[in-house]
Amino acid sequence: MAEDEGIITEILAGTHALIDLDAYTANIQALRAAAPHAELMAVVKADAYGHGAVYCGHAALAAGCAWLGVARISEGLLLRSNGISAPVLVLGPPNLAEITRALDANLTLAVGSRSVLDAVLGVAAGRSSPARVHIKVDTGMHRYGFEPHEVCDLFARLQSHADIAVDGVFTHFARADERDLALTDRQVAVFSDVVASLEAAGLLPRWVHQANSAGILIGRTAGSNLVRSGIATYGLDPSDELPAGPNFTPIMTVRAPVGRRFTLPRGEGVAYGWTYVAPETEEDAVVAIGYADGLPRQLANRGWFSANGERAPIHGRVCMDQTIIGAPPGLAEGDLVTVFGPERGAMSLNDIAAIAGTNNYEIATRLMARVPRIYLQGGTPVAWEQPLLGKRGYCRS
Ligand SMILES: Cc1ncc(COP(=O)(O)O)c(C=O)c1O
Structure with missing residues (x-):
């Protein structure tokens, strides 16, 4: 206790950042109220956008978030080695050399390309439990994700695969923080077609998600049971065109x-x-x-x-x-x-x-x-x- 007090006194006397966890919790509650039908994934990649992933991760879970999102496997491992056992999704294309470590740590991987899928299947073969993945669909961001027309067949093939458990399907908006929502609405339409086909084929996974902070604030969350937010949880605006609004405070x-x-x-x-x-x-x-x-x-x-x-x-x-x-x-x-x-x-x-x-x-x-x-x-x-x-x-x- 005395040691902590000494460290805090030292830190407060020098250059430091103060992170207001009450404001973080309130921002998370505002996001959950904006999408009450969905669970919230707090995106804590990039060391929680500079706010510190370990304590923000713990605080987000205490505030009711069901998931944490990171970009790299190493970021997920940091959470695991600091007492976080909640579901963690690695959003970006993973470092293929780290997949074994990700599966050992029970991280969920976003799979959005053939090479990542092959690598995950290769590592998962013969393991005691299947690799848990969310399939990413490219509906217009054109960064990472399978083509919408490939998704149903892919799910059908993976359904019978013992080494892989497809736990989710998701996409990511490219322009939801702009006034012109034409592309966002096109992405919503493409993704809901994919979801409808999966549902019709009896292949719909547990989690369906599309909205980032901007998507939540503009209400493009219908049909999803999970939303992902980074910037607004920290009380920051998605863009000049889309301020987070009075319910959000920078932390x-x-x-x-x-x-x-x-x-x-x-x-x-x-x-x-x-x-x-x-x-x-x-x-x-x-x-x-x-x-x-x-x-x-x-x-x-x-x-x-x-x-x-x-x-x-x-x-x-x-x-x-x-x-x-x-x-x-x-x-x-x-x-x-x-x-x-x-x-x-x-x-x-x-x-x-x-x-x-x-x-x-x-x-x-x-x-x-x-x-x-x-x-x-x-x-x-x-x-x-x-x-x-x-x-x-x-x-x-
Ligand atoms: C796939 C994905 N989902 C969600 C987010 C969170 O976005 P935001 O910080 O705008 O809420 C990001 C961040 O870039 C992302 O890459």
Whole structure:
């Protein structure tokens, strides 16, 4: 207990992320309310979009999610080695060399190509229990999945195969986060034809799923008994055209300490390239976060941090490990500033993404392993994680 307290004190004094598990739970409840007839898969790939897959995975299951989704087998193995025994679907084409390990760990594999199917069948042959798979159908994303016309025959062939258990069928939307839903509705129609043919042939598997966060928010969930959400569970918008809405709150706040406060004389510049030159003598502060922590360099002279609720503009280039801001009165060395998060005055991930010319998914997943995390419930730390050191723990009270 004392050791945990010490680690939390250390983490909170440095650059860190706070993950609000109450907000995560509330976001999950809002998604479940939006698709009440379906179970929810919390997508925790890419280390839960930068929020930490182990504790988000546990919290998602505690909030009632039936499944977790990952992209790679190694991500599924991380969940298994951290006490998660719930169903986990590996959504992407798997590393064929890791299939044995996936089956040993009881991970469910998305099979969406002939070569992956052959590899799974090869590994599954003669094992004591069949390989559990979901068949992916390409209805328009054109990334991974069987052609819709192949699916019924495939299911018929696999039905009699003792080495494989087909537990689900699914597809993925390409443009459900846009105003124009023509392609999405075409995908829905193609997929429901596939599902109808499977049903008519008596081959419908246990799980049928198509909607991602955007699909859930726009209500394209009919005919499914499972929906998959990543971005909205973290309280983030699927796109500028499809905001998540008032029922969702971003769950991550990143804070960093001031390492030095100094006076910058008029006419002097800061950091590499002197891209900011003080118009008048001013007070600046050096904050311990940089592009190696995941902060885009495009924020130079455009972004801002929040210091005691006040906007502190970024001055000059974002360095690898440090960034300079104009220091509001009262900001002292050792004080924490908010780099981004839902608090008033702070940049949101949308603000950062807009400046960097990308989307909030990319900014969230860029957060680097050297930024430790504290998980909060009821405003108090319940768990901590230092990804760089491979350490994590619950806070016992
Ligand atoms: C197959 C699949 N399903 C679901 C998701 C979750 O998408 P979102 O984060 O937009 O909810 C993803 C993420 O890219 C995905 O690849």
